[in-house]
Amino acid sequence: MSSVYESTITPGHFRVAGKEFPNIKWWNRKNLRNTYLLLTLAILTSATNGYDGSMVNGLLSLDQFIDYMHHPSGSIKGLFSGIMSLGSFVALPVIPYIADGMGRRWGICIGSIIMILAVVLQSASVNFQMFVAARFFLGLGVAIAHGSAPLLITELCHPQHRAIFTTVYNTTWYVGSIVAAWLTYGTNNIDSQWSWRIPSIVQAAPSILQITCVWFVPESPRWYISKGQNEKALSVLAHVHAEGDANDEVVQLEYEEIRETIAIEKEAEQTGWLEIFKTKGNRHRFIILVSAGFFSQWSGNGLVSYYITGVLDTIGITDSDMQLKINGVLNIWNCIVATTMCFFVDKVGRRPLFLISTAGMCMSFVIWTILSERFAATQVKANGSAVVFMIFLYYTFYNIAWSGLLVGYTVEILPYSIRAKAMCYMFACVDLALFFNTYINPIALDSIAWKYYIVYCVWLAFELVVVYFFYIETKNTPLEEIARHFDGDAALVGGNAATEKGRIIEHEIHEKEKTAAVTEERVGSI
Template sequence: MAPIGAAAAARQADPVLTRIVEQDTVPWYRKRNLRRLYALLLPTCIGIEMTSGFDSQMINTVQITPTWQAYFNHPKGALLGIISAAYNLGAICALPIVPYVNDKYGRRWSIFIGSWIMVVGSLIQALSVNAGMYIFARWLLGFGIPFCIIAGSSLMGELAYPKERPIMTSLFNALWFVGSLVAAGISFGTQGIKDDWAWRIPSLLQAGPSLMQIFFIFMIPESPRFLISKDRREEAYHTLITYHAEGDTSSHFAVAEMAQIEHTIRIELENSKRSWREMIVVPGLRKRVIIGSFLGVFTQWSGNTLLSYYLNDLLGLIGYSDPQFKGKLNVGLNSWNLVNAVCISLLVRRFPRRKMYLICATSLLCCYIAWTIALQQYGMEKRVQPARLTIAVIFIYQACYNIGYNALTYTYLVELFPFAQRAKGITIFQFFGRSAGFFTTFVNPIGLNNIQWKWLITYCCWLAFEIVFIYFNFPETYGRTLEELAFLFEDRSLAEEATMNVEKQMNWADRRYSRIEERMSWEMDVVIPNQNGERKHGGRGEVRDMRRGDWWED
């Protein structure tokens, strides 16, 4: 069986828009409107994953807090599992309705709704009086996060300039570690508090990222692709002109991008019922669903949930029980994660997606093999060397995980699914990811309690499967715009039809701009004195407003 990347690449049409983008040598920070857009995307979209990072780290660090342990009567096994897993369970329950909110009301309203749900969940969590209330609060937090993640990742990919899109969507996941680091620092700082506020304060502050999103979300434009799908073409074109062409209505790039988006979405909608059923029935979409589903599982079953939720137990297996040491290690680990995740995100434009995923999965397998051996050696001899090796492997593992499953996840998903099915596609990814996360978060403490280091062998076997699956099934999406990837698994003629429309509109625009320039040049040469002796231009010189919504029609 041959890898799927070459076959999918053969069906892609000529990358007209990509070539235009490559000719643009002006960096984003020299474009005023684009700078403003990216500055607003930081708190509204990129910052969404800070909530997930905060939650994962907070539930990890409160287990080190003596007052939390005492308040909830030292939860272990199944109770500890459901406390940690309730967040993912809430997310699973929300997923059936998230795509409809996205497709009907737009990306911004979905983020707004989800953020308010998480604010309420944070308040309930901070004021919990028993384990049941605490579990419900975590369920509610999880219920709100998919609205924001699915809309935010889509909106960022659809608003960003094509040259920076891979970096922006990669930073989306990298900011997970900002939330994680902040939670680790806050929890470490509140450990000295002798009452219940040692864990209630971090719970309350979890609402911080959501409040930022509520405040800033309507300061950014709606997705041009969503606007076009709702026949609001003038607004869509105005957004593209403002942020991708810096207000230049004669921009060839804006002409090509508008034509490509409009014609691609038209073809998509003509060939799509936008139903859940067609995600399985249509061969091209079915391939995408399989890849997205397994990618969701891979992001949770690669051993990362052990570190995100049960670092306390893992350190206990190698003899580290001091809460101060655990807190410092936790802050150091999250600082390391943030630095390497951001660095990898900034370099993601330079490397093909398949290669990065294969490097990621292979290196994770090597880390887990070394980790398993180190834990086994410590269990037999109780020597300090295997314990130190375990800590070193944990740091190396995190960098390896960030190469693929952190940096590329939403970049790849936005590229993999076309606009008409993007919200549903990311929802499917979220369903399998959250389900896998719920399962592993629930069973990890049980496995660690019963078979200790042997539990890591299951992850070694699974990681070997990941390598094989990625090699044979992941297509390459590197170096193309979203519309150039829209027909990745479909008939090549559909991709060529969209490309022909782009070229047609560009040729039409070239002829029109030439006529306008010729007319304006002629006007400059015809100067007529008026009765007062003043000189003014003759000729009519009417130049049509290029912002009108009907100019790009055939």
């Protein structure tokens, strides 16, 4: 499905407010280079999530942990992971009020503090109940930081780099995953409780980096404007995007477009939780948010992300050392593919990447299922080895789109006025899917083994249909102007790229300001 608003651009250029400008080299600009470096360290929330998934995989492969937790059943294993998703879900209602009320940086900081405290509790656990409680609070902190970090990236990055940087954000999941996978592989040789306590302690590292670095990163200029602090917003835009030159044409166009668009959105009073259901364009956005949240976790990836031990057990690979090696190598491969694809988001486009990714997952998962059935029937090792290859192929397709674009695409399609709240709908779907997966997957694998994969084969075919009909292209479009892809002429866009509706509302705002000024002048003269 193509968008109503088509956006083409000259190669080697980016667009702001209807004008094209030559691409810049960020590494040659001191302020932009320093901001991106600090921002990279300040947005490691996704790495904490990735670390957790891989750590749980690793811990469930450690005999020391299994013994300490008294050989947990499939349902208990599910609770270890699922309770974190429940904690994230509980936090969702307060996230927009922190991100919109206190600022994007405070959201990251508060979430990181909660995560650090939860890691302390988890690492010091003396029983199953204490471990589970710690993971609930870990999910709470992750959700708060995760609800602010992508907003800060999207709203702070230079227009030329926004797509790449926001896509890279979610791929840091694999950075955390790699560290946890190989750390648990190394601590497997420690014959004591430290074999699982050390990986748990290290989980605090991303949060410590976030708290340390986030205050050196400027606040979102869009947040400043929403709070009436226009001079601060202009200063941030100038500092980050033009080496401090507030008169730079790109900065001036950005500033005017952002300021007028946010004013128009406020005038239209489109800020509530139910706003996502009120217009055709917003309902389209809602379908994408909900589907992306569920599809990112219900595509079969949850089987491997948290329960690779169960998957490998079904194909005869039961040695914990080999399971940990496969988990570690898989995460390195995933990181390479996912990070590489971030640089093709604007070149290839969001929609083609989603279609290729989903179709490839469906194909590889069907073959994966057939090979698993063949191994169960024949016990031929070659079939088991082929399943491992298909797992790598499946993840190659998954990482083409679903790894990075889950956040990168969903955050950019939302207008500022509902961005923080609407993202919570997507995160809620992720949490619900994760809770289901982490609790149901181990039970299903224990009960029906490879037959459970058939469910995902059917679901992946359904995903492909939804992506084809509802996911539209947004490449090469400035953040404020993406609204035109969904709302057409009804989009609320200010600046040089304003729509007719935007100009009408903007005119009304100016008339009100004139009337207020005249009234104030008359009162002052009396």
